[in-house]
Amino acid sequence: MKLAARVQQVTPSMTLAISAKAKAMKAEGLDICSFSAGEPDFDTPEHIRAATKAALDDGKTRYGPAAGEPRLRAAIANKLRTDNHLPYNAENIIVTNGGKHSLYALMMTTIEPGDEVVIPAPYWVSY
Structure with a gap:
């Protein structure tokens, strides 16, 4: 199987390498505080x-809505209004599986090949 050319440019994750090194050092008995992976x-x-177990017991094992569970989206919007004084509602919120996925979705929907993108430092090494 021929892989896409961009795959050949992917290098191993430095973060995961540092994380593995920290775990190995911990296993050796060293007092390590790793700042690698989150x-x-x-x-x-x-x-x-308990909430996870209850959800499983209630049969909540299917895919949820693509934008995220409505109650979670409403809670996030409420937090943003209450704590940050930002006028968002649940319809303005999309829940993703992490920061990288959020940024990927943002970039794929807002930029075109050849557009200049500025990434401030410090940044996640795989950006």
Whole structure:
């Protein structure tokens, strides 16, 4: 199978390499505080675990709406209005699976090949 030319330009993730190095050093007994990947150093809080279990028990195992669960979108909009004084409502909110995916979706919908894109530093190494 022939892969797209852009795949040949992809290099291994420096973040994952640093994360693996930090884990190896921790396994050796060194006191390490890794600032590599955004992996929490604490267990999932009990109320989140309980809500997840309840959702599974209630059969909520299908794909949700593409823009995100309506209650979550409404809660995010409420937070933005209350804490940040921003006039958003749930229809203005799209929930994604992370910052990289959000930026990817943004770029794919707003820029064209050849457009100049400025990325300020510091930035995620894979940008």
